[in-house]
Amino acid sequence: MLVSAVKIVLAMFVLLTAVAYTVWLERKVVGHIQNRWGPTRVGPFGLLQPLADGVKFIFKEDLTPPHVYKPLYIAAPMIALIFALTSISVIPVGNWVNVGGIQTPLQITDVNIGLLIILGVTSLGVYGVALAGWSSNSKYSLLGGLRASAQMVSYEIALGLSLVGVLILSGSFSLREIVQAQSGTYLGFIPRWNIFPQFIAFFIYLMAAYAETNRVPFDLPEAETELVAGYHTEYSSMKFAMFFMAEYANMITVACLASLLFLGGWAGPLFGPEILRDVLPLFWFGLRVFVFLFVYIWVRGTLPRFRYDQLMAFGWKFLLPLAIANLVITALIVALNS
Amino acid sequence: MLHLILFLIFGMVCVAGAINLLVQTHPINSALSLVVVMGALAAEFLLLGAEFVAAVQVIVYAGAVMVLFVFVIMLLNAGTEEHTNGSRVALRIGIPGMLIGSVLLAWVLLTRSGTHAVPAGALPGPPKTLGWLLFHDYLLPFEITSVLVLIAIMGAVVLTARAESPRKEN
Numbered sequence: 324m325l326v327s328a329v330k331i332v333l334a335m336f337v338l339l340t341a342v343a344y345t346v347w348l349e350r351k352v353v354g355h356i357q358n359r360w361g362p363t364r365v366g367p368f369g370l371l372q373p374l375a376d377g378v379k380f381i382f383k384e385d386l387t388p389p390h391v392y393k394p395l396y397i398a399a400p401m402i403a404l405i406f407a408l409t410s411i412s413v414i415p416v417g418n419w420v421n422v423g424g425i426q427t428p429l430q431i432t433d434v435n436i437g438l439l440i441i442l443g444v445t446s447l448g449v450y451g452v453a454l455a456g457w458s459s460n461s462k463y464s465l466l467g468g469l470r471a472s473a474q475m476v477s478y479e480i481a482l483g484l485s486l487v488g489v490l491i492l493s494g495s496f497s498l499r500e501i502v503q504a505q506s507g508t509y510l511g512f513i514p515r516w517n518i519f520p521q522f523i524a525f526f527i528y529l530m531a532a533y534a535e536t537n538r539v540p541f542d543l544p545e546a547e548t549e550l551v552a553g554y555h556t557e558y559s560s561m562k563f564a565m566f567f568m569a570e571y572a573n574m575i576t577v578a579c580l581a582s583l584l585f586l587g588g589w590a591g592p593l594f595g596p597e598i599l600r601d602v603l604p605l606f607w608f609g610l611r612v613f614v615f616l617f618v619y620i621w622v623r624g625t626l627p628r629f630r631y632d633q634l635m636a637f638g639w640k641f642l643l644p645l646a647i648a649n650l651v652i653t654a655l656i657v658a659l660n661s
Numbered sequence: 662m663l664h665l666i667l668f669l670i671f672g673m674v675c676v677a678g679a680i681n682l683l684v685q686t687h688p689i690n691s692a693l694s695l696v697v698v699m700g701a702l703a704a705e706f707l708l709l710g711a712e713f714v715a716a717v718q719v720i721v722y723a724g725a726v727m728v729l730f731v732f733v734i735m736l737l738n739a740g741t742e743e744h745t746n747g748s749r750v751a752l753r754i755g756i757p758g759m760l761i762g763s764v765l766l767a768w769v770l771l772t773r774s775g776t777h778a779v780p781a782g783a784l785p786g787p788p789k790t791l792g793w794l795l796f797h798d799y800l801l802p803f804e805i806t807s808v809l810v811l812i813a814i815m816g817a818v819v820l821t822a823r824a825e826s827p828r829k830e831n
Contacts, residue, residue, distance in 0.1 A: 450728070469735055476728050
């Protein structure tokens with residue numbers, strides 16, 4: 324019980340810090356891509372900028388426009404943030420560790436349907452965005468909310484189907500077992516990561532994940548050139564900050580999931596003394612997540628936004644058939660081999 | 662013991678959500694009440710040891726079907742409903758009928774021998790057993806159901822497409 328509580332507090336602390344510093348990373352990387360410096364004033368390299376931003380959000384005036392539908396207007400950012408933070412609870416970040424005589428897995432709770440829980444929780448996150456758009460009672464918000472819910476429902480199908488291939492290969496819904504199924508090597512030097520047999524699925528997952536988290540090039544729900552700020556146009560202060568945090572928490576969840584399902588989880592060379600061997604898996608896992616987040620930001624700094632009909636056509640006419648074809652081929656090969 | 666208390670709590674949440682669904686006048690509040698009902702049902706499945714069914718309940722019903730409901734309500738911008746006084750037939754026959762029905766059901770369940778509570782986890786719950794049942798023991802009903810759903814989808818497409826076809830010919 325106590326161990327679980329400690330793990331929950333630790334996981335929340337790490338996740339929220341990671342959220343804050345992903346924002347910093349994004350501003351820094353996009354800044355350098357656009358030949359500017361990004362934040363530099365607060366602390367060395369602008370490292371204290373997230374703290375300053377947090378303080379600013381708390382002290383901003385919390386406006387509630389008179390025309391909103393209040394119960395849902397207030398509930399929407401909470402729904403978005405709660406579901407974004409919940410999914411971390413089933414994500415394993417490393418092997419079992421021994422801390423002061425207590426054996427515990429580096430995971431808040433190990434459930435045998437971990438992947439399904441993440442899919443379920445993230446699919447509920449749509450409500451935050453959709454209700455924010457509707458309850459704000461403003462045309463920009465409504466359009467943003469409509470776009471977001473249609474986009475997230477559409478891409479969820481491709482996302483789910485792209486994961487089925489991985490499930491067939493590993494034969495389990497448990498994220499820990501999926502990682503264990505990827506240990507070992509092909510031909511003695513290529514690691515048995517799912518990204519090699521399932522590279523099409525990885526590509527589909529990558530695309531669908533960008534759409535699910537409403538990121539460039541699929542950030543139509545908050546396209547600032549046409550919708551002001553989309554579904555969170557009418558929000559200010561901490562309520563806006565909650566949407567912001569939810570978006571980055573979702574990015575981190577997606578990055579963790581990609582590392583676990585396709586990139587071998589926390590596998591990596593272990594060396595040195597006992598304590599280093601315990602910490603290294605965490606480092607390798609963090610490194611994968613970092614690389615994934617970096618690619619996210621890189622894409623944002625590089626690609627222009629899609630048009631909405633292009634987005635829908637891409638999801639339904641390209642990603643979905645591709646995901647189904649990949650699934651059929653994977654199933655056939657696995658069935659023929661067994 | 663904790664299981665039973667949680668089961669009762671979620672059961673009450675489920676019933677409260679269902680009643681709220683009927684009482685609310687605004688469609689979006691009703692739809693959200695239905696989401697609560699679905700979530701509470703998923704929790705009940707989870708407590709019964711059917712974790713796969715619980716997850717599917719959340720992903721399919723709460724996560725996809727109800728999002729589409731909310732989407733349609735938002736798109737049509739449906740206003741608040743007006744409550745009628747209710748029909749007299751429903752009041753005079755419906756409520757006594759419901760009471761008699763539930764008493765009968767309780768009597769049958771309590772007196773019939775061989776009916777007893779199933780311990781949690783005794784029924785097939787893991788995805789593997791469920792998959793075996795669906796694709797082996799009940800393959801034919803499963804496939805027939807899927808064809809039925811397909812027919813319904815095609816029917817919906819045909820019905821919506823017919824309205825536009827004369828305009829194209831002109």
